[in-house]
Amino acid sequence: MAVDAFAVLAEPTRRRILGRLLEAESSVNELVEALEVSQPTVSKQLKVLREAGFVICRTEAQRRIYRIRAAPFQALDDWLQPYRALWDRHLDALERHLDNLE
Amino acid sequence: MAVDAFAVLAEPTRRRILGRLLEAESSVNELVEALEVSQPTVSKQLKVLREAGFVICRTEAQRRIYRIRAAPFQALDDWLQPYRALWDRHLDALERHLDNLE
């Protein structure tokens, strides 16, 4: 996963944006109203999310419609995988981790 | 999950410590040598990790043996759960296609 994905997710405003985008794609203004933060703040965080691959946007007239992307979350899921050996007693996770260690 | 778990994981040094502790519990000095960072830095980050529940330590003579804990990783796994709908459920062909485009 991108090295800084955790840094991206560390910001509460960005997590709120992602939570909202998980429900439905939205324009910038819809996010501004839903989250009650300023428009520049939303645009800035969307830029961070976009550059980290968490969202993409398309243009509809003057509006930009943002949509969430799966890839970074999958990468996060992958990163988490070896740590699942800590609690998942099912042999899969542990074996895979040990295999990856060689 | 604790609100600031992502902030904890956002720090590369802390992730390195966790990666190392996943392999084996370690004393502070072992971490210092393995990661090649200063001892105060390790102690400081261990304190952050401890307060966030990522590690616990026991005392053995003058040494503190640190061990990783499962709970925060499980919480992270839980947080991730709704986002898994993005890829491991019925993702229709069009959406997958658009994702692949960018």
Added chain:
DNA sequence: TGCGCATATAACTGTCAAGGCATATACACT
């Protein structure tokens, strides 16, 4: 009890990023 090892903490400093305000850009419509 005094010394040395292992670890924690304090004070300081530099960096970086979030949010606010103001402004620029892009587009639609008349």
Added chain:
DNA sequence: AGTGTATATGCCTTGACAGTTATATGCGCA
């Protein structure tokens, strides 16, 4: 063209935090 709407960006201030150095604390041992 000119106006209003939607979004992006630049500048600025402020706060948080990582790393360093120096020092304190805890423990074992002679």
